[in-house]
Amino acid sequence: MQNGPLSRLFSPIQLGNVTLKNRIIFLAHWTNYGNNHGYKEDGLASERLAMHYIERAKGGAGLVCVTQSVSPTGQMGRTMVQAHDERNEKVFRYMCEEIHKYGAKVFGQFNHCGHTSCMQRPPLLYAPTQMPGPHCYVNTKELEIDEMEEIKSYYVKAAVYEKEWGFDGVELKIAHDGLLRTFISPYLNRRTDQYGGSFENRMRYPLEIIGAIREAVGDGYPIGVRLCMDEFTEWGYSWDYGIRVAKELEKAGVTYINSDAGCFSNYNFEIPNNYIPMGFGVYMAAELKKAVRIPVAAFGRINDPVQAEMILEEGSADMIGMCRQLICDPETPNKAREGRLDDIRHCVACSEGCGMVTQQEGVVCVHNPAAGREKRLGIGTLEKAGRRKKIMVVGAGIAGLKTAEIAARRGHEVKVYEKTSQAGGQMLLAEKIPMRAEMGEVYRYLRVQLQNMGVPIFYNCRADEEKVRQESPDAVVIATGSRPVLPDLGKDCGLTLLDPRSAMEHPERIGEKVVVIDRIGYWQALGVADYAACLGASVSVATERLFAGVDIEETCRENLNRRLYRKGAEFYTSCRLKEVISDTVVFENIFNHKEIRLEHVDTLIIAQESRSENQLYRLLKQKGGYETYCVGDAAAPGTVLRIIFEAEELGRKL
Numbered sequence: 284m285q286n287g288p289l290s291r292l293f294s295p296i297q298l299g300n301v302t303l304k305n306r307i308i309f310l311a312h313w314t315n316y317g318n319n320h321g322y323k324e325d326g327l328a329s330e331r332l333a334m335h336y337i338e339r340a341k342g343g344a345g346l347v348c349v350t351q352s353v354s355p356t357g358q359m360g361r362t363m364v365q366a367h368d369e370r371n372e373k374v375f376r377y378m379c380e381e382i383h384k385y386g387a388k389v390f391g392q393f394n395h396c397g398h399t400s401c402m403q404r405p406p407l408l409y410a411p412t413q414m415p416g417p418h419c420y421v422n423t424k425e426l427e428i429d430e431m432e433e434i435k436s437y438y439v440k441a442a443v444y445e446k447e448w449g450f451d452g453v454e455l456k457i458a459h460d461g462l463l464r465t466f467i468s469p470y471l472n473r474r475t476d477q478y479g480g481s482f483e484n485r486m487r488y489p490l491e492i493i494g495a496i497r498e499a500v501g502d503g504y505p506i507g508v509r510l511c512m513d514e515f516t517e518w519g520y521s522w523d524y525g526i527r528v529a530k531e532l533e534k535a536g537v538t539y540i541n542s543d544a545g546c547f548s549n550y551n552f553e554i555p556n557n558y559i560p561m562g563f564g565v566y567m568a569a570e571l572k573k574a575v576r577i578p579v580a581a582f583g584r585i586n587d588p589v590q591a592e593m594i595l596e597e598g599s600a601d602m603i604g605m606c607r608q609l610i611c612d613p614e615t616p617n618k619a620r621e622g623r624l625d626d627i628r629h630c631v632a633c634s635e636g637c638g639m640v641t642q643q644e645g646v647v648c649v650h651n652p653a654a655g656r657e658k659r660l661g662i663g664t665l666e667k668a669g670r671r672k673k674i675m676v677v678g679a680g681i682a683g684l685k686t687a688e689i690a691a692r693r694g695h696e697v698k699v700y701e702k703t704s705q706a707g708g709q710m711l712l713a714e715k716i717p718m719r720a721e722m723g724e725v726y727r728y729l730r731v732q733l734q735n736m737g738v739p740i741f742y743n744c745r746a747d748e749e750k751v752r753q754e755s756p757d758a759v760v761i762a763t764g765s766r767p768v769l770p771d772l773g774k775d776c777g778l779t780l781l782d783p784r785s786a787m788e789h790p791e792r793i794g795e796k797v798v799v800i801d802r803i804g805y806w807q808a809l810g811v812a813d814y815a816a817c818l819g820a821s822v823s824v825a826t827e828r829l830f831a832g833v834d835i836e837e838t839c840r841e842n843l844n845r846r847l848y849r850k851g852a853e854f855y856t857s858c859r860l861k862e863v864i865s866d867t868v869v870f871e872n873i874f875n876h877k878e879i880r881l882e883h884v885d886t887l888i889i890a891q892e893s894r895s896e897n898q899l900y901r902l903l904k905q906k907g908g909y910e911t912y913c914v915g916d917a918a919a920p921g922t923v924l925r926i927i928f929e930a931e932e933l934g935r936k937l
């Protein structure tokens with residue numbers, strides 16, 4: 284790709300004695316794929332973990348960074364791989380060998396979790412100073428010198444093992460979580476010995492670790508640092524301090540700096556969701572590049588190879604860190620190199636699948652069912668169908684589109700019938716939630732794939748039994764979605780009663796004083812509340828739970844709450860709807876039954892469970908004659924994560 288449109292992105296770069304074939308780094312991320320076969324086997328490298336990283340090498344990344352913990356005291360979760368454990372040898376040797384076959388390099392990222400843990404019952408947490416991290420109430424143990432020496436020895440042990448097993452370099456995490464940032468952080472490090480008090484003292488421990496690793500691995504072996512440039516809190520340091528740290532690291536012989544930001548107290552900047560602009564962190568890499576001469580990587584919602592090329596062209600960074608984009612589409616680099624930009628499945632920054640790590644779940648992706656299931660569903664696993672079938676897919680929501688995509692890839696003749704004038708189903712509404720337009724990428728990608736394969740979508744076409752009979756398919760897939768239901772509030776109800784879908788489809792029906800009831804916990808209630816608030820309505824949200832939006836990904840929920848509170852929304856929790864009298868909505872507290880009356884309401888929006896629309900499925904099943912399947916909301920209303928996965932499975936089965 285010399286002088287081609289993405290020539291910078293696909294040019295090599297030298298890191299110590301290692302040459303990367305291109306500038307794309309699969310950023311380190313904790314996967315929770317480490318084995319969990321009983322206490323003794325916790326945190327060992329697994330086949331699942333190896334396949335996940337190999338897949339991204341196969342997809343064309345230049346460098347793959349594999350997150351691991353060091354020291355038995357440093358694990359953030361039970362299934363986080365412990366780098367110092369020699370039992371990882373077999374899996375890691377295999378993983379490195381496979382990654383190398385695709386021309387990629389692999390670095391181990393080492394982190395001691397320090398004061399940050401995602402375990403529900405946190406273990407003893409270590410920190411430079413005894414104090415609970417501002418993000419939680421769990422207190423820490425102040426590290427003693429001999430404990431620090433022991434941890435250091437684990438870093439060295441891990442680096443030595445991994446160099447031997449085929450890793451090409453080490454990346455130390457002094458980033459958004461973990462022990463080493465707490466040492467450099469003026470707020471979190473209050474020590475009065477040689478490891479605290481002054482800048483030089485705060486830098487001492489990380490620099491000692493770097494020195495010890497260097498001595499053990501020799502010159503030339505890359506030792507990079509993932510560095511938090513800005514803690515993004517009122518108490519934390521900001522990017523000017525980050526640059527000061529980076530300069531010291533450069534002096535100490537660090538090979539490159541991989542920029543990063545945020546911390547557990549501001550998770551939004553650590554794993555930026557769709558409320559944070561794409562490429563938000565690039566300015567920090569650009570400042571860093573002015574200050575140091577070693578290579579610098581940019582990070583943070585860099586999803587698009589064209590955007591990546593621009594960052595390199597402007598001189599803001601030397602390398603491009605992509606984490607979730609490559610979880611979502613491991614083949615992004617190869618597709619970009621081949622000029623297939625339209626085929627890239629862009630990460631929508633929902634953190635709804637991958638973000639489950641904080642709940643000790645393995646990384647998955649709403650948009651890519653193969654994430655975490657690479658062996659079974661990954662690149663090259665789709666087999667052509669034994670017999671080419673004629674398949675009718677009824678409904679062009681995401682369940683129908685995804686099933687159609689997979690079935691068509693397998694060589695079936697697929698036709699899609701949609702009763703409305705647009706494909707996308709409920710994603711058409713999801714993308715209307717303020718700041719959530721990117722959700723539309725889920726259906727855009729699928730629609731483009733169908734178009735490229737010549738799969739027709741017949742719009743404004745309601746498929747019924749007669750239509751099926753005329754088409755005479757081998758198989759019918761019913762993906763006709765669901766319909767929201769509303770309670771009967773009786774004849775005394777004197778206000779406009781809406782479900783979230785019709786509210787967003789008909790904004791003209793939303794009045795000035797709106798009450799939203801959340802009985803579902805997902806996006807419907809808070810999403811429509813934000814929508815109504817943006818239209819200028821005064822909004823109240825009520826829920827029986829302790830807070831609204833309990834099932835919304837936590838960083839998005841935080842952003843939503845911030846937006847709603849700032850717009851003056853009122854929240855009523857632990858209360859259920861009792862009755863509506865004229866324009867007064869009456870709630871009662873579920874614990875003490877005390878009444879809350881909201882008066883002069885003009886619009887009541889109730890988000891509660893929907894009902895599957897699957898009459899055609901039942902009819903066809905009853906009459907027989909065709910292979911008939913039901914998928915998505917038509918089977919049971921659910922979330923994108925579940926539905927896309929089930930559609931992929933169905934597409935493979937047809």
Ligand SMILES: Cc1cc2nc3c(=O)[nH]c(=O)nc-3n(C[C@H](O)[C@H](O)[C@H](O)COP(=O)(O)O)c2cc1C
Pocket residue numbers: 310311312313314350392456458509543553554555582583584585604605606607608637638640646
């Ligand atoms: C599930 C998950 C786990 C992560 N764990 C790590 C980690 O262990 N080390 C690290 O440096 N960054 C970690 N990150 C942060 C990413 O490397 C990256 O900085 C962040 O996701 C923003 O980049 P992106 O927009 O390309 O995803 C994690 C991100 C995700 C989504």
Ligand code: SF4
Pocket residue numbers: 607608610611629630631632633634635636637638647648649650651
């Ligand atoms: S789950 Fe969402 S944020 Fe995570 S990789 Fe997939 S699309 Fe991106």
